[in-house]
Amino acid sequence: MAAILIIDDDHMILRLLSRMVEKMGHQPTTSETLGEGLELARRQPFDVVFLDVRLPDGNGLEGLPELRANGAGPEVIIMTGQGDPDGAELAIKNGAWDYIEKPASVDKMRLPLLRALDYRHERQQQAAPKVLKREDIVGDSPALQVCLEIMAQAAASDGNVLINGETGTGKELFAWGIHRNSARADKSFVVVDCTALPETLVESLLFGHVRGSFTGADRSQRGLIEQAHGGTLFLDEVGELPMGLQKSFLRVLQERRFRPVGGNTEISSDFRLIAATNRDLEEMVAQGQFRQDLFFRLRTFSLDLPALRERGEDLPELVNHHLTRLCQRYKLRPKGFAPDFLEALQAYAWPGNVRELVNVLERSLSAAQDEAILYAYHLPTYLRVEVTKASLRRPEQGDLPVSVDLAPLERLPSLAKVRDQAAAAAEKRYLRDLLARTHGDIQKTCAISELSRGRLYALLKKHGLSRKS
Amino acid sequence: MNLICYMPAELAANHPLRRLMLHGMPKFTRQVYESLPGLERRLTCPGEPESILVLVVSDLQALESLVAMGDLCQAHPVVLVLPEDQDSLHGLAHRLRPRFMTSLTCASAEMEAVLTRLGSRTQSDPGAASGRAKISPEERRAGSERELGA
Numbered sequence: 001m002a003a004i005l006i007i008d009d010d011h012m013i014l015r016l017l018s019r020m021v022e023k024m025g026h027q028p029t030t031s032e033t034l035g036e037g038l039e040l041a042r043r044q045p046f047d048v049v050f051l052d053v054r055l056p057d058g059n060g061l062e063g064l065p066e067l068r069a070n071g072a073g074p075e076v077i078i079m080t081g082q083g084d085p086d087g088a089e090l091a092i093k094n095g096a097w098d099y100i101e102k103p104a105s106v107d108k109m110r111l112p113l114l115r116a117l118d119y120r121h122e123r124q125q126q127a128a129p130k131v132l133k134r135e136d137i138v139g140d141s142p143a144l145q146v147c148l149e150i151m152a153q154a155a156a157s158d159g160n161v162l163i164n165g166e167t168g169t170g171k172e173l174f175a176w177g178i179h180r181n182s183a184r185a186d187k188s189f190v191v192v193d194c195t196a197l198p199e200t201l202v203e204s205l206l207f208g209h210v211r212g213s214f215t216g217a218d219r220s221q222r223g224l225i226e227q228a229h230g231g232t233l234f235l236d237e238v239g240e241l242p243m244g245l246q247k248s249f250l251r252v253l254q255e256r257r258f259r260p261v262g263g264n265t266e267i268s269s270d271f272r273l274i275a276a277t278n279r280d281l282e283e284m285v286a287q288g289q290f291r292q293d294l295f296f297r298l299r300t301f302s303l304d305l306p307a308l309r310e311r312g313e314d315l316p317e318l319v320n321h322h323l324t325r326l327c328q329r330y331k332l333r334p335k336g337f338a339p340d341f342l343e344a345l346q347a348y349a350w351p352g353n354v355r356e357l358v359n360v361l362e363r364s365l366s367a368a369q370d371e372a373i374l375y376a377y378h379l380p381t382y383l384r385v386e387v388t389k390a391s392l393r394r395p396e397q398g399d400l401p402v403s404v405d406l407a408p409l410e411r412l413p414s415l416a417k418v419r420d421q422a423a424a425a426a427e428k429r430y431l432r433d434l435l436a437r438t439h440g441d442i443q444k445t446c447a448i449s450e451l452s453r454g455r456l457y458a459l460l461k462k463h464g465l466s467r468k469s
Numbered sequence: 470m471n472l473i474c475y476m477p478a479e480l481a482a483n484h485p486l487r488r489l490m491l492h493g494m495p496k497f498t499r500q501v502y503e504s505l506p507g508l509e510r511r512l513t514c515p516g517e518p519e520s521i522l523v524l525v526v527s528d529l530q531a532l533e534s535l536v537a538m539g540d541l542c543q544a545h546p547v548v549l550v551l552p553e554d555q556d557s558l559h560g561l562a563h564r565l566r567p568r569f570m571t572s573l574t575c576a577s578a579e580m581e582a583v584l585t586r587l588g589s590r591t592q593s594d595p596g597a598a599s600g601r602a603k604i605s606p607e608e609r610r611a612g613s614e615r616e617l618g619a
Contacts, residue, residue: 172566188560193568195590196546198582216576219554227559329540330515359519366516 002026002117003045007037007060008052008079013102017050020106024113034058041067046074048097048116050109053080053087061087064094065142073149075116079104093304095146135177137170138321139314143306147174154301155181160253162238162298163276165305168355171276172236174303179232184272187231190224194240202245204261213262225258228271238298239279239290246291253297273298308350308357315346315357322358323374326365335365337374340437344376347387376437377444384437384448391433392426428463431456440467470588471520472499473545475508475535477527485577486525486550494581497588505534512541521587524565525550525573529558536564546587550575 004021006028008014014030021028029046031037034055041049049067051060060078067076075097080087088099097119098112132152137144154161155178163171172191179189197205204214208223225233235241241249252258257268275298284290308315319342327334341364350356364378376384431449438444446456460466474490481487490501500520502508522545526532532551535542542565549567551558553574562570569583 176566188563189566190563191566191568193546193587196568196583196587198579198586201579201582218574221572222556222559227563231563325540326515329544330513332515363516 002047002120004028004113005031005037005040005046005049005074007031007034007049007055009033009054009056010052010102013052013079016106017109020110021113024110026117032056034060034063038063038066041070041074045070045072047072047120048113049074049076050113051076051078053078061090061094064091064096065146068095069140069142069145073145075120077109077112077116079109093302095149133177133180135180136173136321136325137177138318139311140317141306141311141314143311144314147303147305150301150303151177152181154178154303157301158182158272159300160272160298161274161301161303162281163274163303163305164281165276165278166307166353167278168353169305169307170354171278171305172234174305175232175234175236175274175276178274179234179272182232182272184231188228189232189234190228190271191234191236192224193236195237199242202242203248206245206249207258207260208263208267209261210263213260217262220260223258223260225252225269225271226260226267229269231271233271233273235273235275237277237279238275239277239281239284243289243291246294250291250294250297253294308353312346316342318354318357319345319361322361323365326358326362330365332365333370333372335368335372335374338376340376341374341379344379344384344387344437347390348383349386349390375439377439388430388433388437392430424463427459428465431459431463431465435465435467442467470497471518472497472523472584472588473508473511473520474499474501474523474525475505476501476503476523476525477531478503479527480525480573484573486573486575486580489577489580490523493577494584497584505531509538509541512538512544519545521546521548521584523548523550523584526558526562527552529561532558532561536561548580548583548587550580 004026006014006017006021007030008017009032011032014032018028018030026047029040029044031040032055035057037049037051040046051064051067053060064076064078067074076091076095078088078091078096078099079102080099081102091099097116100108100112132148132155134148137148137151151174161175161178163174165171176189179185192206194202204217204221204223206223206225208221208226209217211217211220248258252269253273256270257266259266281290281295281298285292285295308318319337323335323337326332345357345360352359360380360383363380364374367378367380368374371378431445434445434449438448442453442456445451446453449456451459472490472494476487476490490499500511502511522542524535524542524547526535526549547565547567549562549565549570551562551570551572553572555572559570568587571580
C-alpha cells in the first residue's frame with residue numbers, strides 16, 4: 001500500500017482523489033493548505049503527492065523542492081486549474097513527475113499515479129544506488145538536491161548533458177562530478193573553454209590538424225575531441241561556439257567521427273559530452289545565434305544550477321567547508337567565525353555566487369592573519385559597505401510615523417516632518433549597527449561613517465546610543 | 470590582470486615564450502617562477518587576486534609534480550605548455566583541467582590572444598577577487614614571492 005498526500009483547497013477534488021486512491025488500495029492523506037501539506041510531508045514519508053498550484057497560503061510550485069527533498073523523495077503530480085506553460089516548465093524542471101490540468105477525469109488523474117507508483121516500485125527493486133561522489137558540491141538545500149539527483153541520473157547514463165547557471169554557480173564542478181561518478185571516470189576529462197579560444201584556433205584545437213594544413217602547422221596535432229576518447233569532453237561556455245563550427249560539431253555529436261583540419265581520413269572518438277553555459281541558449285536559438293538542432297542534441301539531460309541567493313540555507317555549510325579547505329591549502333591553523341561574520345554573509349546578494357564566496361573567505365583569512373576567529377570586520381570592505389547599504393534600504397516597521405493610505409487626512413503630517421523622522425530612524429539604525437560591527441571602536445566607526453569624532457559623539461547622544469549599544 | 474608563470478630555467482633566454490612572459494603583454498602584472506617550490510610558496514599565499522596560471526612543463530616529472538599540487542593549481546585558470554611531440558603526456562595533463570593546452574612551438578600571438586581573452590573574462594567576472602575591488606593594503610598580507618621580471 002502506498003501513501004498518497006493530496007494538497008488542494010477544493011473539497012470536491014480532495015474527496016474525488018481520496019476515493020480514487022482508496023479504490024486503488026492505497027492510503028490517502030489530505031491537506032487544504034500548502035503549510036499543512038509541507039508539515040505532513042516533514043512528519044511522514046509519502047510515495048506520491050498531488051499538489052495544487054493555487055493554494056490559500058501560497059503557490060504550490062514554491063513548495064515543490066521541499067516536498068521532493070522530504071522522506072523518500074515522493075513523486076509530485078502538479079494540478080492546476082489554469083493553463084500555465086511557464087508553471088508547467090518550472091514544475092518539470094523542479095522534478096515534478098507530471099502536470100495535469102483541472103478539471104480532469106478520474107482516469108486522467110489515475111494514469112500518472114499508476115505510472116509514478118510503477119516507477120517507484122521498479123526503482124526499489126533495483127540494487128541499492130552507489131554513493132554519489134560529491135567532490136566539492138556542498139549543501140543539502142532542496143534546490144541542490146534536485147541538481148544532485150539529475151547529476152546522479154546523468155552519471156549513470158552516457159547521454160549529453162547541458163548545464164545552465166550563472167557565473168560561479170559551479171558548472172564545471174558539476175560536470176566534473178558527473179564524469180567522476182560515470183563509467184568513464186578513469187579516462188580523461190577534457191576542458192574546451194569556448195570563451196578563451198580565439199575563433200581562428202577553435203577548429204584546429206577541437207579537431208586537430210595535419211602537418212602543412214595551414215601556415216605554421218609544421219607538425220600534426222591531435223585535437224581535443226580525439227584526446228577525450230573514452231572519457232568526457234567538457235564544452236564550457238558553449239554559447240560562444242562560433243556559428244560556423246556548430247554545424248561541424250553537430251556532425252561529430254551524431255556520428256562520433258570527424259576529420260582533422262587538412263586531413264583526408266576520418267577519426268572516431270568515443271566521448272561523452274557535457275556542455276555548460278551562463279547564457280539563455282533557447283533565446284539565442286530564437287535570435288538565430290545558436291543552432292536549434294545542436295541545442296536539442298546537447299540537452300539529453302538538462303541541469304539548471306541555482307544561484308547562491310536561491311539556496312541561502314546552504315551558506316553555513318559552504319562557509320565551514322571552504323574555510324577548512326582554504327586553511328589546509330594555505331597551511332593555516334583552523335579558524336572559526338563569529339555570528340556577525342555569518343550574518344553579514346547571509347545579508348549579501350552574491351552576484352558572483354559560490355566562486356565569489358570562496359574569494360571573500362580567502363580575503364577574510366588574509367585579513368585575519370593569525371587571529372583564530374573571523375569577524376565581520378575581516379570581510380572585504382566592498383561587501384561590508386554593500387550589506388550596510390542594503391540594511392539601510394530595507395524599510396523596517398515603524399520607519400514612518402504614519403501610514404499615508406490609512407491615516408485620516410487631518411492627522412497626516414507634512415512631508416518635511418515625515419522625511420526628518422525617517423532620516424533620524426535610519427541614522428540611529430546605521431549608527432547602532434555600525435557600532436555593533438566595529439565592537440564599539442570609535443576610530444573605526446569614524447573612519448567608516450566618515451564622521452568626525454565630535455560629530456559622532458553628538459549623534460550618539462542625540463539618539464541615546466552608547467559605544468556598547 | 471595578473472599572471473603567474475612557472476617556466477623552467479633551462480628554457481632558452483631567447484625562446485619566444487620566455488620573451489613573451491617576461492616582456493610582452495604590458496597590461497598584465499606578472500610573477501615568474503623558475504622553481505616549483507617557489508611557485509608553490511606563491512600559490513599558498515591567501516588573499517591574492519585571481520590570476521591566470523601559465524605552466525611551462527619540461528618533462529613528465531615536472532608535470533607529475535604540478536598534478537600533485539592539485540587544488541593549488543586548480544584555484545586558478547590554467548594554461549599549460551607541454552614539450553613538443555609529447556602526446557603521451559596529454560592524459561596526465563588533463564588532470565590539471567587546463568583552459569588552454571599547447572606546446573612550446575606555439576606562436577606567441579596565439580598565446581597572447583588566449584591570455585588576453587582569459588584575462589578580460591577574469592576581470593569582468595563578479596566572482597573573481599580582482600573583478601570586484603582592489604584588495605586594500607590592510608586586507609593584503611605581504612608574502613608573495615616575485616622571482617623574476619615582475
